[in-house]
Amino acid sequence: MRLVVDLNRCQGYAQCVFFAPDVFALHGEEALVYDPHPDEVQRERLARAVAACPVQAITAEGLDGTGETGETAAGTGEAVLHGR
Numbered sequence: 001m002r003l004v005v006d007l008n009r010c011q012g013y014a015q016c017v018f019f020a021p022d023v024f025a026l027h028g029e030e031a032l033v034y035d036p037h038p039d040e041v042q043r044e045r046l047a048r049a050v051a052a053c054p055v056q057a058i059t060a061e062g063l064d065g066t067g068e069t070g071e072t073a074a075g076t077g078e079a080v081l082h083g084r
């Protein structure tokens with residue numbers, strides 16, 4: 001999956017961090033960092049995060065892909081955070 005957050009639109013509400021803490025994180029008060037290539041196990045959480053963002057700043061490609069994920073797992077531990 002590919003993930004893009006429009007940081008100009010993002011207001012730092014942290015809804016995404018709440019729903020997908022292994023993908024999103026807030027640095028300081030407003031700087032959002034995120035994993036641009038989240039693991040498949042994050043699909044469900046990511047879908048919730050996308051839906052929860054009050055300003056629709058999150059774009060995720062491959063969210064409605066063919067893969068069925070019946071379970072969620074802990075993060076892979078290899079997240080590459082992007083941002084400042």
Ligand code: SF4
Binds near residue numbers: 012017
């Ligand atoms: S939920 Fe949306 S506005 Fe809030 S921190 Fe995440 S991307 Fe930014």
